[in-house]
Amino acid sequence: MEKNPREVSKHAVVSGWVDAHGDYLYSWAYHKTGNREVAEDLVQEVFLAAVKNFEGFKEKSSAKTWLLKILNNKIIDHYRKSAKKTVHLDDQAFQFTETLFNAHGNWKANGLEDAWSNDTHLLDDPAFNDVMNVCMEDLPPRWRLAVISKYIFDKETLEICQELEISKTNYWQVLHRAKLLLKKCLEVNWFGAN
The missing domain is CATH 1.10.10.10 (Winged helix-like DNA-binding domain superfamily/Winged helix DNA-binding domain)
Structure with missing residues (x-):
């Protein structure tokens, strides 16, 4: 079974984003949480969300800005969940x-x-x-x-x-x-x- 070319392209683009912005996003997540494991998990969630919502990226901002917005929302969700517990x-x-x-x-x-x-x-x-x-x-x-x-x-x-x-x-x-x-x-x- 052949893969959809659009799916292959989407994964290639996000893979390029991982290489280009992964370290920056990790640094930001670590700065905001103070926890390496949490920062790693949050960055992984960002890239999973990027693949899932790839069509939502309309290039009105840079990929880095879009990914950072996703990350900030993930950080807030992380604190919200831990606050309720x-x-x-x-x-x-x-x-x-x-x-x-x-x-x-x-x-x-x-x-x-x-x-x-x-x-x-x-x-x-x-x-x-x-x-x-x-x-x-x-x-x-x-x-x-x-x-x-x-x-x-x-x-x-x-x-x-x-x-x-x-x-x-x-x-x-x-x-x-x-x-x-x-x-x-x-x-x-x-x-x-x-």
């Missing part, structure tokens, strides 16, 4: 964040207050970014998705609330508590270690 962690993290304040609702002093006011560009430091990725991984999945959606994908509040299936009030609480946990994690693993 482990909602109980939200309560544990909530209880922990309460320990960061005194009875008057003020920060408990920990001697690292001056470190936060230092005028360095931490995000330009690869070692800091490694610690930040570890701290992001320690967030409950729903909280991590809220932070990533807001600060990395620059999504609107309403869209994030719909994806997380939470109210705006709950969203702002989740975001606030996620930032508290990130702050604490960075103080212990970056500022306290330096």
Whole structure:
């Protein structure tokens, strides 16, 4: 049985995309997830989706841009699925964040207050970014998705609330508590270690 020439061509084109864009997509997925295995799986899913939806590529953008859009959607889906699986962690993290304040609702002093006011560009430091990725991984999945959606994908509040299936009030609480946990994690693993 002969293969359809269009199918052979489609596979050849996508195979060329794997060679041309695979490393870039993997780097992006790893940067966004901090996990090599997850990044590899997501990139594999991107190319499977590209073969399946090949006719949807109308060349209005570059193949790289189209594949990156698919990858970003896969990353969001990954975080959404993991957030729905482990909602109980939200309560544990909530209880922990309460320990960061005194009875008057003020920060408990920990001697690292001056470190936060230092005028360095931490995000330009690869070692800091490694610690930040570890701290992001320690967030409950729903909280991590809220932070990533807001600060990395620059999504609107309403869209994030719909994806997380939470109210705006709950969203702002989740975001606030996620930032508290990130702050604490960075103080212990970056500022306290330096």
